[in-house]
Amino acid sequence: MVLIYMSYDKIILISLDTLRADGLGFNQDSLFPSEYKVKTKLEKTNLDQLAAQSCFFSNTISVAPYTSASHAAYFSGLWPKHNGLYDQFNTKLRAENIFQKFKKLGYNTSFKTDFPFVLGKYLNMIQGVDHYFVEDESKPMEILRDSKKVLSFFHFGQIHYPYGFHSLKFGGDDYRQKVNFLEKKYNIVSKKIKLEDMAVETFRDQEDLDYLYRYKKIIAHLYKNKLDNDLFDLYLEGINYFHKNKFNVFLDNLLETLKGEKYLLIIFADHGEAWNQETYGHHNSLDEGVIRVPVMFYASDVKAQYRKNRIRTIDIMPTLLKLLNVKDDSLDGESLVEMVYNKSISQDRDAFSATWVCESCDVLGKMNQIKNKDRLETSANSAVKYSAAYYQGNYKYTENYKLFANRSEKIIDFPRQQLFQINNLQDFQLIENIQVTKKLHKRIESLNSVNEKVDGIDKSDQLKKYFNLQGYNV
Numbered sequence: 001m002v003l004i005y006m007s008y009d010k011i012i013l014i015s016l017d018t019l020r021a022d023g024l025g026f027n028q029d030s031l032f033p034s035e036y037k038v039k040t041k042l043e044k045t046n047l048d049q050l051a052a053q054s055c056f057f058s059n060t061i062s063v064a065p066y067t068s069a070s071h072a073a074y075f076s077g078l079w080p081k082h083n084g085l086y087d088q089f090n091t092k093l094r095a096e097n098i099f100q101k102f103k104k105l106g107y108n109t110s111f112k113t114d115f116p117f118v119l120g121k122y123l124n125m126i127q128g129v130d131h132y133f134v135e136d137e138s139k140p141m142e143i144l145r146d147s148k149k150v151l152s153f154f155h156f157g158q159i160h161y162p163y164g165f166h167s168l169k170f171g172g173d174d175y176r177q178k179v180n181f182l183e184k185k186y187n188i189v190s191k192k193i194k195l196e197d198m199a200v201e202t203f204r205d206q207e208d209l210d211y212l213y214r215y216k217k218i219i220a221h222l223y224k225n226k227l228d229n230d231l232f233d234l235y236l237e238g239i240n241y242f243h244k245n246k247f248n249v250f251l252d253n254l255l256e257t258l259k260g261e262k263y264l265l266i267i268f269a270d271h272g273e274a275w276n277q278e279t280y281g282h283h284n285s286l287d288e289g290v291i292r293v294p295v296m297f298y299a300s301d302v303k304a305q306y307r308k309n310r311i312r313t314i315d316i317m318p319t320l321l322k323l324l325n326v327k328d329d330s331l332d333g334e335s336l337v338e339m340v341y342n343k344s345i346s347q348d349r350d351a352f353s354a355t356w357v358c359e360s361c362d363v364l365g366k367m368n369q370i371k372n373k374d375r376l377e378t379s380a381n382s383a384v385k386y387s388a389a390y391y392q393g394n395y396k397y398t399e400n401y402k403l404f405a406n407r408s409e410k411i412i413d414f415p416r417q418q419l420f421q422i423n424n425l426q427d428f429q430l431i432e433n434i435q436v437t438k439k440l441h442k443r444i445e446s447l448n449s450v451n452e453k454v455d456g457i458d459k460s461d462q463l464k465k466y467f468n469l470q471g472y473n474v
């Protein structure tokens with residue numbers, strides 16, 4: 001059967017940072033109600049409405065639980081090992097990206113990021129981008145409106161903590177009041193807490209930075225005291241706040257702007273969020289709530305459907321290329337066109353995900369480099385291989401190598417292999433099967449990245465890092 005689909009003049013990619021697959025009320029395979037005791041209910045949103053009219057994938061696995069590597073896979077259609085970007089800050093994209101490809105096809109390209117430090121020019125993610133914007137969606141919206149052919153990427157950071165607010169510029173007094181309220185509620189004296197997580201995603205003035213660190217200290221306090229339910233409640237509140245104060249209106253404007261045009265809208269997330277003994281938000285975990293993300297395709301010739309079969313974030317790029325009749329056999333991902341346009345039945349695809357962690361001192365150094373030099377030098381071999389997962393058929397297999405001990409920042413060795421049988425999307429059962437374990441271990445070995453030379457290795461730095469990890473102070 002020959003598939004017929006429209007040739008789109010405008011393709012819009014929207015990334016909702018930190019939105020779990022079940023962070024949409026529309027999702028029918030929700031995990032969190034059985035994982036947390038929460039008071040907050042997800043409110044009905046315009047995104048839910050759109051999802052109901054889209055081809056919605058409820059079971060997409062991201063290649064990594066953090067912003068940089070996850071987006072690199074979306075943009076390249078390649079596993080991290082093959083596109084070069086696998087950790088948070090120490091590797092850059094080294095493959096042709098979607099913007100370069102579309103530019104060659106005559107599309108104007110625009111890129112809007114809320115997290116320029118980890119998503120944008122410093123990690124070499126904007127080759128082929130004509131217009132680059134930080135925390136501003138009005139100008140890219142004009143470009144989208146005025147261009148004849150355009151590929152437009154919008155990233156939103158509000159769902160990430162500080163949940164709902166992103167910055168003082170956006171969150172304003174609501175943000176200030178929330179921080180004061182939480183400090184009071186939990187009896188937190190901010191000055192007394194030593195903060196380990198100093199990561200910053202964007203440029204901030206001093207007051208904004210102060211509020212961010214106060215918020216992060218609240219989170220650190222709740223986490224240390226095992227108040228995971230409270231943390232998850234804040235996360236859900238943040239999702240509601242984002243839709244109410246930003247995204248409902250944005251979607252309305254977007255659809256209005258696109259009226260009468262031939263367009264395709266793809267909305268997705270880079271990773272989710274979770275709070276438990278082994279998960280601090282997202283960066284150190286392959287928890288199902290962290291790496292299962294929502295993906296939806298919306299266009300006038302896409303028929304609404306709800307799909308549970310497993311796909312991967314690397315499949316988006318090959319799908320777009322297929323729609324434009326571009327052949328590229330070098331990609332790891334596979335087109336979803338048959339599913340989206342033909343409602344074809346499809347098997348669960350094999351998926352891979354891995355996390356590499358950085359030490360907080362390293363993260364701080366990187367942030368300062370960007371602020372002072374407006375560029376980022378990556379250093380090889382600085383991230384620590386932490387854990388990996390492989391999905392095949394009805395199995396999810398995970399390997400741990402390291403662990404942050406007892407909810408602290410101390411990294412210890414933690415060799416562990418676990419095999420889960422996936423009974424359904426809400427029921428993962430720990431089982432034993434040596435043969436399957438062996439087979440999936442091999443898959444991980446073949447796909448996981450290795451620390452390698454990127455921009456030259458400083459040996460003394462490496463040694464220092466090695467001894468620091470062993471607990472010595474060098």
Ligand SMILES: [Zn+2]
Binds near residue numbers: 067068270
């Ligand atoms: Zn992210």
